[in-house]
Amino acid sequence: MKQNFTVRQGALDGVEVFLSVAQHRSFRRAAAELGVTPSAVSQTVRVLEARIGAALFIRTTRSVGLTEAGERFLAQAKPAFEELVAASEVARGFGQRPTxxxxxxxxxxxxxxxxxxxxxxxxxxxxxxxxxxxxxxxxxxxxxxxxxxxxxxxxxxxxxxxxxxxxxPLRLIVVGSPDYFAAHSPPKHTDDLRQHACLRWRRSSGALALWSFNDNGQTIEIAVSGPLIANDFPTMLGGALEGMGLAQLPEPMAAERLRAGQLVHVLEQFAPVTxxxxxxxxxxxxxxxxxxxxxxxxxxxxxxxxxxxxxx
Missing domain, CATH: 3.40.190.10 (Periplasmic binding protein-like II)
Incomplete structure (x- = not known):
């Protein structure tokens, strides 16, 4: 199918010119208001009339009047056009100031x-x-x-x-509650996590996130296991505070709880930076x-x- 690379004329084309001529009852005064030539105004009105399929003005050498079709068109087009102008002003306001x-x-x-x-x-x-x-x-x-x-x-x-x-940039840190560590020895190395309950995070894709660490400049990822799977960090934080297991969280999330002694930071030397x-x-x-x-x-x-x- 052949594409049309021109914009189709719409119902609003020529309406502003029509309204100006109807207001002034003069093609010349309308042209002066719009900053165009009288012939351009006349041509625009003729195109509008042809598209509508009815004469809108009665033209004589001395005056310009509206036909019945023109009167009906004016009665509905004027308020609609004014609303369109008002809508444009509102939209312009959104484009000019924070609102x-x-x-x-x-x-x-x-x-x-x-x-x-x-x-x-x-x-x-x-x-x-x-x-x-x-x-x-x-x-x-x-x-x-x-x-x-x-x-x-x-x-x-x-x-x-x-x-x-x-x-x-933020560190991802591993934390657990004092109650949890009262029953479990703190891990000294990432390999020790296999003996610990670890709270896991399910990504929006549905996959379980691996725990990531930095081991002497090398990134390592470990699949952990534990009693709780959550889809957000606050839930994992809550589980860690309740002693359910270890959680790997962005450091700012746990900072206040660490200061209050409600959580303990482990494996600090392996914390990766995001x-x-x-x-x-x-x-x-x-x-x-x-x-x-x-x-x-x-x-x-x-x-x-x-x-x-x-x-x-």
Whole structure:
């Protein structure tokens, strides 16, 4: 089938010209208002009349009047066109200043340790922006699901996304509760994990994640076993606190519990470093001001919270 590489004329073509002529009852005054020649106005009206299939104006050498068809067309076209202009102004506002609904897809684990203070300060700085958080472990299709951006661990962000670091690189650490270690000797080497109950994480793909370690610069992965399988880090943290077994977690998640003595860090010398947590979004030519404002807000955070720059 032969493709048509031209844009089909639509029902709105020529309507603005018609409304101007109808208002002024003059092709010449309409042309002056629109900044075109009278002949261009006349030609546009003729094309509109031909497309509609009815004469809209009665033309004489001294005056211009509306036909009955023109009167009916004016009665419905004018309010519709005014609504269209108003809609355009509203849309233009969204493109010129931070406003509207900012939708973010976020894993539940980062909400209390990272996102809540960031969102609170952003909402104070940009009161015209509403922020909607969808807490999910799934790696959603941002465009298909209507999200402006997502937040994920760096290793899970696709290479074709623009990525903005929210944290510096993070260590994955192995922790267990004092009650657990009262009944089990702490592991000294990764091989010792075979004698321990380990809480496992199921990825969104359905696969069970291996535990990753750094052994003198070499990455090793170990399949562990244990009584609990979870699909998010907070559940694994809760299981570790209850003494169900060891958990491998991003260090910031366990930091407060470690300071309080509720968890104990083991295998510290084998802790691998991950890229950290990133804000990511599709590589678009034009970013809506609400998202640009959020990105700038992330970048303006106090020093010491990570080197923030856009990559991808």
């Amino acid at each position: 509207g609904l900012l939708r973010l897809s976020v894993p539940r684990a980062v909400l209390p340790i990272l996102l809540e203070p960031l969102i609170a300060s952003f909402c104070q700085a940009y009161p015209e922006v509403e922020v909607e958080i969808s807490a999910s472990k799934e790696l959603v299709d941002l465009a298909a699901e209507g999200f402006d951006a997502g937040i994920r661990m760096g290793q899970f962000v696709d290479a074709d996304m623009v990525a903005v670091p929210l944290t510096p 890229p950290g947590v990133f804000l990511y979004y599709p590589n678009r030519r034009q970013i809506m001001p609400k998202l640009r404002a959020f990105i700038d807000h992330v970048k303006s955070r106090p020093p010491g919270q990570g080197n923030v720059s856009e990559t991808g």
